[in-house]
Amino acid sequence: MGRSQTEEFERFVAARWSALNQxxxxxxxxxxxxxxxxxxxxxxKLWSAWPRVADEAPEAYARTVLARLAARSARRRWWxxxxxxxxxxxxxxGDLSASVAERTKLEAALAQLPPRQRAxxxxxxxxxxxxxxxxxxxxxxxxxxxxxxxxxxxxxRQIFADVNETAG
Amino acid sequence: MDDFExxxxxxxxxxxxxxxxxxxxxxxxxxxxxxxxxxRVRRIAxxxxxxxxxxxxxxxxxxxxxxxxxxPTGPGPDPAPTQVVPPTPTDPLPQQTSPGDSTSSTTSRxxxxxxxxxxxxxxxxxxx
Numbered sequence: 308m309g310r311s312q313t314e315e316f317e318r319f320v321a322a323r324w325s326a327l328n329q330x331x332x333x334x335x336x337x338x339x340x341x342x343x344x345x346x347x348x349x350x351x352k353l354w355s356a357w358p359r360v361a362d363e364a365p366e367a368y369a370r371t372v373l374a375r376l377a378a379r380s381a382r383r384r385w386w387x388x389x390x391x392x393x394x395x396x397x398x399x400x401g402d403l404s405a406s407v408a409e410r411t412k413l414e415a416a417l418a419q420l421p422p423r424q425r426a427x428x429x430x431x432x433x434x435x436x437x438x439x440x441x442x443x444x445x446x447x448x449x450x451x452x453x454x455x456x457x458x459x460x461x462x463x464r465q466i467f468a469d470v471n472e473t474a475g
Numbered sequence: 476m477d478d479f480e481x482x483x484x485x486x487x488x489x490x491x492x493x494x495x496x497x498x499x500x501x502x503x504x505x506x507x508x509x510x511x512x513x514x515r516v517r518r519i520a521x522x523x524x525x526x527x528x529x530x531x532x533x534x535x536x537x538x539x540x541x542x543x544x545x546x547p548t549g550p551g552p553d554p555a556p557t558q559v560v561p562p563t564p565t566d567p568l569p570q571q572t573s574p575g576d577s578t579s580s581t582t583s584r585x586x587x588x589x590x591x592x593x594x595x596x597x598x599x600x601x602x603x
Contacts, residue, residue, distance in 0.1 A: 320504065324496035333487065347500075351507045406489060413486045432480070433487040464479050 316357055320350055323366055327373060333429045334377035337414025345380070349373040370434075371444050378426040378445055416466040423447075424459035431456050 327349070331342030349372040353365060360368045417425050423445075430441045438456070442449040 317501070320501075321496040324500065325493040328494050329491050343500075347504055347507055350504055351511050354508050355511070409486055410489060410491070428483075429487065432484050460480060460483070463483065467479070
């Protein structure tokens, strides 16, 4: 590929790196290193397809690859992590700002979901996509996506209720 | 959409600290691109080698197969058709002569031909 295409690709990556990493971070339940790896893998695939998608929707392509990689990923937040009944990361008062604490709590809750449920919830509520769009992005039937989303939200509701009980 | 779902949306879309694309990210990205390209070239090369090897084996084996001819596994000659004499239900002879007459005439004909010759036989048959 030519020099101009390389420069164009690098400009795109520099502009969208942060947004793609934020999506990756949610899709991996707050595992930033894993998110970075997935974003890099998605961008490598994007580079292979760059001549075809550069003029159309390169970000949509990268997000689709990222979401599918995350949904297939069986890794949890840390190696050797065991799911527990209670979310451990409850910020102490004055330790972190409220927003950061809330973010940490959210990521810890997301980390407890299976990858497909997490991907369905994140795409539906963070990306504001319809169920059919999520189904298309994940390459799954719409009924499956609906089921994953509903179960994921119910699980998150339960986790947050437990955390609030513990904190209260 | 209930309160919890709206709260979930708010938490998910909370603005985050931007993460800049650093030189180390750039280096890692291009290194990964090179690794992928090398792996792809290796895969294509391996596929080509396998295809060439398969063609070579085919070219070596094909002349031998042609020289050997059809071999024992070829189709054998067709079996000779068995001559089946169809029954002649319209033959009037058995129905017209009685079994007793037929037997006696045959016996007498055989006997007379052996003992006295053909003329005697024909006479005996016609007289009986």
